[in-house]
Amino acid sequence: MRAANHTGLPQFLLLGLSEDPEVQSILFGLFLSIYLITVLGNLLIILATTSDSHLHSPMYFFLCNLSFVDIGFISSTVPKMLVNIQENKKDISYIECLTQAFSFMTFFGVDDFLLTVMAYDRFVAICYPLQYTLIMNPQLCGCLVLISWFIILCVDLINILLLMQLNFSSGTEIPHFFCELPHILKLARSDSLINNIFLNVVTVLLGLFPVLGIMFSYFQIVSSLMKMSSNASRYKAFSTCGSHLCVVFLFYGSGLGVYLSSAVTHSSQASMNASVMYTVVTPMMNPFIYSLRNKDVKGALGRLFSRAVSGLSLNCVFRTMGIL
Template sequence: MDPRNHTDVSEFILLGLTQDPELQPLLFGVFLSLYLVTVLGNLLIILAVISDPHLHTPMYFFLSHLSLGDICLSTTTIPKMLVNIQAQNQHISYTGCLTQICFVLVFIGFENCLLAAMAYDRYVAICHPLMYTVIMNPRLCVQLILLSLLLSIVDALLHSLMVLRLSFCTNRKVPHFFCELAQVIKLACSDTLINNFVIFVMFSLFGGLPLSGIIYSYAQIVSSVLQMPSAGGRYKSFSTCGSHLSVVSLFYATGVSVYINSAVAGSSRKAAAASVMYTVVPQMMNPFIYSLRNRDMKGAFRKLIRRITLL
């Protein structure tokens, strides 16, 4: 491989989900709606947590940052797709593509770590209730947020810098609606063995460790709850974990299904359609999951809406 750090293209072409011109207006309308619902729903979560003193707890502190990450992830991918459809221009600059890769990885990694932190919060609340306020103090909560963000940035920068070493020749067509790391690497005409190895290692560490922490936390939670003598106590404890467990299941189930589909289907276009399930759907559904399953959030939403209508 030529060791020089260069690229032979100044831009890529995002093929999107389909090239059928008749479907472009429909795609534009659907994704615009999804984006607006995602931003509005997560913004309401953030405003509700900020405005209601009863929600100034570690669990809702993490939830508000999860909502912020969801807004940022959706904003990284969907608006560019909408602009391309509206302008009938599928091009994205080389720098823009690398930037998109980096930010997508940052926010996906941030959400991954944040879900593990939220699982730890539920573990402490249920398994060590008397020590909860001591362990989950504001300093630790801020440290967990900063650590999640730092790890995500390091992981994203590593992958982005590894792309910089690749050479891209004549094939510039990315069969996706955004610059997804794996699809961009496939376009390289230089050796990608190291890049694929780094992806495998970091995916195993970055995906495996948080997921292992979540599984361990819930194993301890289930063991502790089953030892409770009161059925009402068991139900209340499980109900406090229901929303988070639903979000975790949605996030990991969609992510795993995309990679299984990519490996089995062999069609890049099908993989692009499947990737909507982990870059769009969970971010849109999270506010509904927490608002529909959480009595405190419902009350905070009602107060917030009353304040807005009185303005």
């Protein structure tokens, strides 16, 4: 195959999860269902947190942003895979591949930062309850979200600019169902040492500091809970962290699973299968975790559905009266 750089707009080939037509049909139905459930579930969380005055607090402001990011997270990978399966093709253009890699890294990074910010929010709420509204004011909450986006966008832009300096062969096969940066770098025909160094440094820094932040926050939370004399107060305080902890374990646990599967088996297929967990399953599970474990969210969703049903009933009545 002839070599081509980005000016020649080479085509890449996404090998996907399977080449078996029967398996692809099953995968199409499965991933389409997961995608629709994920988008609908996170949209409901966004509607519930924005429309219900009971949820106008920092905790649910961050949850609303997390739901938005999860929609973008899964939308950066699954739709292209569904289109390729439906049209029985594997190709993805150079520009589409760069766009997919950039959007995936961005939403993944912001998701990581938001989980850290949410841990800090729970730390302030439990350890400094009297100063909570003063510390977690709307200006600080907005700044934390904007800073998260700014840092990740800058880092990912550098990653993409470095990637654009590399040469690739036309028709390069990517052993994945989406354009993941580490896989792309392995397939470059030119020297990608700088790209790999920058990627590894950024991964360590942006992975280590959020994890340390979450661990520090929960260490302080547990210390404060142990000082509480009432078991009921202790349980009530810690229950507010339950949903966030579940999401944290799911997010970092699946990411660790991908890393371990790659390191132990050295199989691209094993790594690709493991990556389905954090790219597809995690965004789908987040709405269920927060809606099932959080009574405030369940109450808001109930009121949202009640208003929707009442609106439909009134609409039917008015239409009937109009017809009569």
